[in-house]
Amino acid sequence: MMMALHIDPKKCTGCLQCELACSYDNEGVFNPAKSRIKVFNFHDEGRFVPYTCTQCAEAWCQQACPVDAISVDAKTGAKVVSDSLCVGCKVCTIACPFGTVNYNASTGKVLKCDLCGGDPECAKACPTGAITYVDANWTGLERCAPGRQKPTPARAQPTDLGQGGHHHGMGWKNSPRRPDQGHVQG
């Protein structure tokens, strides 16, 4: 079964536990700057939005890479950077329309989400169920029928006081898929 990270910004409290888990698993240190998932804080609206690689089926980063350093993990569908091949040219960071491939100056390579080989640490660390790892076929289904029971096995939510609605501004408007749309990635 193909799985995908599912992000529900309404449940996010902005605690950064996902960034801590990601950075430790990949870099061996607690360091949000080295996390492959990032939580954006839309302060004036009281909204927090976790944002990471959507693992596009036809990936811009992969097609842009001049040395074929980005390959597909057949098991998970993740687009994975090979550090031994990456030359740090950063073309993939420009090609990605979402900004989720980033450059790590201390290694001279790029960083991106690899779904932790099929067991994403960010989803395990999230205390509110804002990040879950689910069957990719459920992609977006819960959004076409508001109010019906959600197909994702969301964990208990500590608050029902979050607010829904669309986000305006900060430049996300023009993205093909805005990060607050509860996108399913896969």
Next chain:
Amino acid sequence: MAWAGKILRVDLTKGTCKDEPLRMDWAKLYLGQRGLATKYLAEEIDPKVDPLSPGNKLIMTTGPLTGTNASTAGRYSVVTKGALTGAIACSNSGGFFGNEMKNAGYDMIIFEGRSAKPVYLYLSNDVAKLMDAAEFWGKSVWDTEEGIKAKHQDPLIRVASIGVSGEKGVRFACVVNDMHRAAGRSGVGAVMGSKNLKAVAIRGTVGIKVRDFKAFQAAVAKGKKVLADNAVTGQGLPKYGTQVLMNVINEVGALPTRNHRDSQFEDANNISAEAMAAKRPTDGKANLVTNAACFACTIACGRVSQIDRTHYTVAERPKYQIASGGLEYEAAWALGAATGVGDLDALTFANFVCNEQGLDPISFGATLGAAMELYDMGVITSKDTGGIELKFGNPKALTEMAELTGRGEGFGAVLGMGSKLMCEKYGKPELAMAVKGQEFPAYDSRGIQGMGLTYATSNRGACHLRSYTVASEILGIPEKTDPLKAEGKAGLVKAFQDATAAFDSAGICIFTSFAWTLDVVAPQLDAACEGGWTTQKLLEVGERIWNLERQFNLKAGFTAKDDTLPPRLLKEAAKSGPAKGLVNQLGQMLPEYYQLRGWTKDGVPSNETIKRLAL
């Protein structure tokens, strides 16, 4: 491990920044943050120094767990000699600033001297430099934070700064980080302002390691589960925030109202968590937008609020129509019950202004309550206040005075003295509801007896965060005691004080202690850093810290006579509620407390106690 092992010493007089190794011998005795920074301060300054003089130092400090993924491990503290109190000050803040400091590779920053002109510190891993702050001087916390991020073209910088109140020496000015998290009490912002230090801006990307990652993750996971399974930290705090207490404390008759004239507030429900969550008729939205977490916090008690756009405070001012830091219980009490104001949006606006200009809302609201009583008595008139009617319950008096005090202008400059100096100025010192110069927080000690001893003995002046016996007396954590009885409270207060000092020094939030005992903290600390941390050792550290703070205050000139409460709480009985007819029984609790502490009858640690604690 866990400690960065490095401190930054900033000499503002000379304009220099130098690295020093952390005194690991002291870290083994005082752990970190509150304890360790107090040790540095006590060793380095004369406790008798004027807090606003260059001889005072100001320390920003993290704990060993700060920056790790232990729940709530993002705390930092500002330690100095307090401008409001003249006592040891340690003000603890959440948000994201503490992690950034640790992630830049520093456990603490020591500021000393005074800069000739306004400056801010920019710190990014191995770069530390003092920069000209002329363009930010005279600006609010909000504008300073945005301005610094824009100037460095880095939105990920974390900033702690003071508002105009701190520049002008308002005695209860605080240091605000991340727009609305504050090192709030004792006037640490006034000390920062006296040094011409406007802000500290940090970008840290070094990373933090722990001693034994596998053991650490097991201990951290257990801690998180305990928080999630607990009714207070798992459900009550995320859903209602600390504001869940408003109606509870009012019902037990311990909600100080109108400068402690009353201990129940008729409008309590209108300024409560329930009111914040209720949809308003004008736009169908609630005051509360969402809850929010500080760094690494799995509780997420923070409030994000938005004021009704038709409300008089914001109708013509779009800047305040945003979602921003909402009312916590202490702020809602001080801005509301203490002043008799029951207008939720007026309170929320005053709270925004406190964040924007760096005011401690507890001391501001409580001082305004005292001024309102003076106005009610005719001691202050509208001539003094610039025409503003300082009547109890007047929301416009609250919101206008918040803005004036935030800028240190008009009658706001008088309020900015704090209740002690203000009431002395008007010849009514007994009306200052304060201990050691610091205003009471939101619990009336006639209805919660243990809090009277808590306030009287708190090393930083009246404070609920030094021994929160409310947990036991009202909430039954860890076990229920009778709030109306003084018996047994001396031991309870001591136990809470020692444990709290250990929690604070670890780098975590004291709210974890609703669910965690030190038995949950010790394994996390022990896996994070060397030192063999056990519950017993942490209790010893806590007691050592408490006595060190006490010694600092004694050297600063405080005596047992300062371990007292205003006459109102000792002589005027509560008028309503379960505590009706009661005063606080401090005289019954204090001698037993001194004895349990191993102090003399004059409240001085005995030679035996000093030796036992290796002070």
